[in-house]
Amino acid sequence: MADRPRRDVHGLNYKSLSEYGIPDAGETKEEKKLEDPSSVKRKLDVRDEKKSLSSAKKKLAAALSLDKSCNEDDVEDEELRCLRAELKSTEDDLKSQRLQNEKLKLKEELKRKQQELEKEKDLELLQLKEDVKVSTRAAYAxxxxxxxxxxxxxxxxxxxxxxxxxxxxxxxxxxxxxxxxxxxxxxxxxxxxxxxxxxxxxxxxxxxxxxxxxxxxxxxxxxxxxxKSHMPRRALPISPDILLEMVEHFDLENGSDCVYWCLFLFAFFLMSRKSNLVPDSCSQFDKNKQLTRGKVFVVNDIAIVVFEWTKTIQHGERRLKIPLVKIPGSVLCPVSAYNHMCSKVPASHDSPAFVISKNSKLTPVTYGQFQRKLKSVILKTGRDPNLYSSHSFRRGGATFAFSSHVPSDLIQLHGDWASDAYKIYLEFSMKDKISVVRNMAKFV
Missing domain, CATH: 1.10.150.130 (Tyrosine recombinase, N-terminal domain)
Structure with a gap:
């Protein structure tokens, strides 16, 4: 240690060092002990003041830092509020857009429904117009x-x-x-x-x-x-006497002949129009217009014939029921002729009343066949067939009823005449005309 160089301290000003805040610099122990208490107190006060200043600075710095932190929080809160506001605005926009889309969809759906409804209305209107045409065409027979x-x-x-x-x-x-x-x-x-x-x-x-x-x-x-004065030519009436002559040319054991004979008697006693008894052709047979087996009801000695359509019953507003009674022991009995026909030529309930077998198949008697059979039989009786037709049975039945003193109203009802036009069909015999004159002569 003797060899350690001595520190050169000459020339250092310790007092000035103390002035720079270095404690006890330049003071000796003796000076330190002899220092005045007041100065010591003053020094302590200065030191405390410095400490308080330092503490205030620290507090100020802390306050500034806290304020800065609070300001930063406020900034963050403002941004959050902005984000929330933007989010809410976006949600409102989305909701508004969603409602708008729903409205558009509903409008489109409503428009589509309206178009479908209009289309359906158009179709219904077209169908109504077609129905009008059909109904109009049905106005005429x-x-x-x-x-x-x-x-x-x-x-x-x-x-x-x-x-x-x-x-x-x-x-x-x-x-x-x-x-x-x-x-x-x-x-x-x-x-x-x-x-x-x-x-x-x-x-x-x-x-x-x-x-x-x-x-x-x-x-x-x-x-x-x-x-052009003209007297219309009417078919001559067929009387019971002519029927008796005609039956001699029928083979009633033959299926075809018994059908025609029953048809002749029904036409005479029912005073029926040909359209109610037979069709114009096989394909034109209508069970609602022409007579069928199921519309003839036989009970004991009476047969009830039902017509649902006639010239005066076009719309089914009523039914025409005409009775036929049995004539015991007479070949002109319509009830016996019908029962005999049904036994010889059986047919179903909906079958035409008058059918003949053709190629092992039952076919309805047509108007043409009815006319040809009548004219052929009339010719066999020695009469002119051109003077007779199927209408001769209707006219002959009315004339025979009148000569049998049947009241005019009943003849009109039985023959289904809508007016007094049936009177032009009546054929007065010379006997009836003479009786008129004789009755007049009684009062002369």
């Missing part, structure tokens, strides 16, 4: 439709040939057409029917047709009636 078509065709051909306007037709055209028809028809009534067909055509096309009430047209028909 099949025979009336055929007559109208013939009348329309004749009028159109006439107008085309003479280059005349047919829709609407003027009065001059109608008068010329009536005069043209008079060349072919003997009866003015036939001319009226054809002109009425022209009227129906105009009305169906929604055109007026006032010509029938015209004085010129009425004057023309009156003149044609005078020029």
């Amino acid at each position: 099949l025979g009336s439709k055929k007559n109208l078509l013939v009348q329309w065709r004749a009028f159109l051909l006439f107008c085309t040939y003479f280059n005349m306007s047919f829709i609407p037709a003027n009065l001059d055209t109608i008068c010329c057409y009536a005069q043209f028809l008079s060349r072919s028809f003997k009866s003015v009534e036939s001319i009226k029917n054809y002109i009425n067909g022209v009227k129906v055509m105009h009305l169906m096309l929604d055109c007026s047709f006032p010509h029938l009430d015209s004085f010129v047209y009425k004057l023309l028909l009156k003149g044609l009636s005078r020029i």
